[in-house]
Amino acid sequence: MKIMVINGPNLNMVGVREKGVYGTKTFSEICDYIKEEYEKRGHSVTLLQSNSEGEIIDFLQKAYFENFDGVVINPGAYTHYSYAIHDAIKGNVGIPTVEVHLSNVHAREEFRHISRTAPACIGQICGFGEYGYVMGLMALENYKGE
Numbered sequence: 001m002k003i004m005v006i007n008g009p010n011l012n013m014v015g016v017r018e019k020g021v022y023g024t025k026t027f028s029e030i031c032d033y034i035k036e037e038y039e040k041r042g043h044s045v046t047l048l049q050s051n052s053e054g055e056i057i058d059f060l061q062k063a064y065f066e067n068f069d070g071v072v073i074n075p076g077a078y079t080h081y082s083y084a085i086h087d088a089i090k091g092n093v094g095i096p097t098v099e100v101h102l103s104n105v106h107a108r109e110e111f112r113h114i115s116r117t118a119p120a121c122i123g124q125i126c127g128f129g130e131y132g133y134v135m136g137l138m139a140l141e142n143y144k145g146e
């Protein structure tokens, strides 16, 4: 499958920011891990990161126009308030999208318990660190459609 992995704001700072929450692996180490795990399973992966909402929406539209088979997205804090990213995921008719978070957002501050983007996705995975991106891929591999 042709998969797009999108990471949102501040995820490029993992390994530096709040190490107790996000761990000590750098973003580039996590990207290498994702690439290796996806390719090992026979998939091609395009890894994208942006700190800007509009650019994340552009990535999602690119997934549609360039016929990606699935998207794994960690929208960072946009998760909790971006209706625009919700709509962009919904706009990708037929492209299954999985939401992933490194941390268990439900065990953290109350504002993180709400996801505006997960209802547009086939599901949400959180709390398993970088392994969540592999779980997201497995969810796409097993997805049979609506």
Ligand code: DQA
Pocket: 009, 010, 011, 074, 075, 076, 077, 078, 079, 100, 101, 102, 103, 104, 105, 112
């Ligand atoms: C995060 C959780 C979000 O609440 C937070 O704003 C992030 C990272 C995660 O991967 O755990 O930036 O998406």
